[in-house]
Amino acid sequence: DTGVSQDPRHKITKRGQNVTFRCDPISEHNRLYWYRQTLGQGPEFLTYFQNEAQLEKSRLLSNRFSAERPKGSFSTLEIQRTEQGDSAMYLCASSLGGVTRDTQYFGPGTRLTVL
């Protein structure tokens, strides 16, 4: 499968714990995006990378959240001291970038439940 992959698919944690999610983009895609989706809503943008550079962060991304893409390939999203309000689906998307008709393709998501 050459699509966007995410790991784990599901994560249950207790409030106050740290969690880390991984995203592997489509091969040769330079851009990688993170979105969050709560129940009954559309995805909301969190942050994105062009290669290893983090170019934009949403105000939704509190200081408990950190994202990295150290070698310009896979990315990790870490949430420290999780809160119940962090429960959501975390989606990763990738795109070629630098082309006129750039299109974002999404992975299957990581469902986080904070107890």
Place this chain on the structure above:
Amino acid sequence: GQQLNQSPQSMFIQEGEDVSMNCTSSSIFNTWLWYKQDPGEGPVLLIALYKAGELTSNGRLTAQFGITRKDSFLNISASIPSDVGIYFCAGQLVNTDKLIFGTGTRLQVFP
């Protein structure tokens, strides 16, 4: 966060019927995308639109990029049971790379 106005919120139709849904915004977009999402999965791209007035088809699906660049619609003809799911529009503002999503249209198809 910002979300686009998408309507209708939900639709219950009989197999074989046509479906229409739309998205509107107060802002101008340079890209409109339509995705379908099944429960517990990520959004799957259906149609991408890059130019005002553009009309694009993908099988039984047809979507258009509004002339004002502030709206888009998606039509599904001759619906079938596997069309069931949540449909999202997404727009990309000028000079930004992030997508802003609509609130979704939940489609149910009855045999």
